[in-house]
Amino acid sequence: MENPFHIQYYQGPETFCDRVDELARLVEAATNQRSIMLHSMRRMGKTGLIHHLQHTLTHKQKYLCIYLDILDTASDSDFVSQFITTCINQLYTDQSNILKKVTTFFGKYRPKFSIDTLTGNPIIELEITTQKDIDLSLAATFKLLNDSKRKIHIAIDEFQQIGTYSETRIDATIRKHLSTSKNIRMLFSGSQRHLLLQLFNDPKKPMYRLVEQMELYEISYDAYSVFIQAMFKRGRKSIDERVIHLILKWTRSHTFYTQYVCNRLYSLSNKKIEESDLLLIQQRILKEMEMNFLSYRNILSPNQYKVLKAIAIESSVQSVLSKEFTTTYNLASSTARQSLKYLVDTELVYERLTEEGSEYFVYDLFLARWLEGRAS
Ligand SMILES: Nc1ncnc2c1ncn2[C@@H]1O[C@H](COP(=O)(O)OP(=O)(O)OP(=O)(O)O)[C@@H](O)[C@H]1O
Ligand SMILES: [Mg+2]
Incomplete structure (x- = not known):
């Protein structure tokens, strides 16, 4: 059986631990027309939770969900290109339709098409440089989304990145479209608190008090320990409650680190995980990272x-x-x-x-x- 302790991507609800209350709150916000800003310490599980939310909204509420991570973008035009590409890809799963729609709506921005070798999705490059192009092309995208008449959820991860663009107007533009779109709810997420708070809590900024704010904390001790026990059992392995206690203490229940330690423990060939195994894994992890730490x-x-x-x-x-x-x-x-x-x-x-x-x-x-x- 595949290792159930994922340390990269969300792999569906079965290997996702808890977050029941957080999910309920996010679903409730989205289905009651409220957009949200989700923040936490790094590696606490925001991205995982966003995928879990969108999985739920897609399957239980028939939403069209759009997710983008904008960490790689450096300017308003980068943002707009990525935003349009992602929206179009989600709106039109039929590729011939994509070409037609893009040519119709974005033809004047000289679209160039290529295929993402990793995902197989089309990549659309547009020549959007002037402020006017940015405004018009975003307006066209929101129009396409609105016209689809579907309930739409858009999550923008690492949103604090827009605070690093020079003289961004993305926040003002989003505000305008968000307040006039009936069917679109958004979620903004990130970890660099001061940058995020500057965008949302500064009265001089366009997104001031626009959205509800939610902080994500550690998964509770009880929920995590039940989950760890169950995942080992699923793979016909056993782990003592005491060892689980030691893991959670060592990792402070911080999601990524807990997943990582459990992933390593699970991959040992032992059927029964003992305290000595945990000690061994802890030492190995620290040894592997030592060069990094010494620097x-x-x-x-x-x-x-x-x-x-x-x-x-x-x-x-x-x-x-x-x-x-x-x-x-x-x-x-x-x-x-x-x-x-x-x-x-x-x-x-x-x-x-x-x-x-x-x-x-x-x-x-x-x-x-x-x-x-x-x-x-
Ligand atoms: N509830 C969960 N159950 C199991 N694994 C989870 C859960 N939440 C997150 N993870 C896993 O933990 C790791 C870290 O989580 P994630 O990447 O979601 O954190 P993040 O807050 O987005 O981090 P960053 O601030 O670095 O972007 C990921 O590998 C993710 O799959
Ligand atoms: Mg993340």
Whole structure:
């Protein structure tokens, strides 16, 4: 049986763990005409959840679902090309129809057709450069979507990317079309919190308060442990509850890391997974990534490295400036403050906002465990 712990793509509801409440909330929003912004720490499971949502909307609600990841785009015209290509591909599954529609609606942008060697889908390249072309071609696409009379869900993943385009008008254009389309709901997703919040929470920006916001957290301990147990059982393997407990503690239940450790454990030939197997896998993973981790000592200044390591050892830190912390790790408070700022800005350390203030931990869990292991 194939390894059920996927670490890349969504493979359907059977190997997808929990997210029952989150899915219900997203379905409820989409079917009640509300668009949403979904954000979380990296690798928490946004993309997986979006596919799970669209799978549900397609099969249970007869939606036409469109998904695009815009991480590779660098400008409004890149965005528009990708948006149009994806929409057209989803709207017209019959390829001869695609050619006809594109020539009719986008003929003046000199479309060039090719085939994506990976997916087999047609790629349409359009010469869209001026602001006017961008506006008109997007308007034409939204018109095609509206005219289809189908319920449509569009998810744009890594949406914060538009904040890096120079002088983007994509957000203003989307706002305009979204508020006039009856059948289209959208979901915007990403992980770079400050960029996303700038787009949605700044009163001067077009998308200010346009959509509902939702943060994705860890899957609950109980749900994950039932899932892990069931997946091993499905492959006629067994795993002790205690080992599952140790996995979830080690990975802080962070989705990607949990999937990764379970994937590795599952691929061992043993029928019964013991604590010693987990230890072995943990060591292997950290060893494999060691070269990568060692390079941080060259990239960071000695103080930054010291603060990073101290946070890893403490696991999570409320105040890097507290007397206790600075004394234990022999840091001057001004250095600690500067280093922390750098580490947060470069996403080596994650700052979680809590009611009492902030909590800091090393963002990459494997790096955290590796640093912790070098404490002595
Ligand atoms: N509920 C789930 N059950 C099982 N596997 C999941 C679940 N959610 C996500 N995954 C898997 O975990 C990995 C990380 O999830 P995903 O890529 O969705 O995270 P992300 O938040 O989109 O990350 P990034 O911020 O890097 O884009 C993926 O391989 C995905 O298939
Ligand atoms: Mg993602």
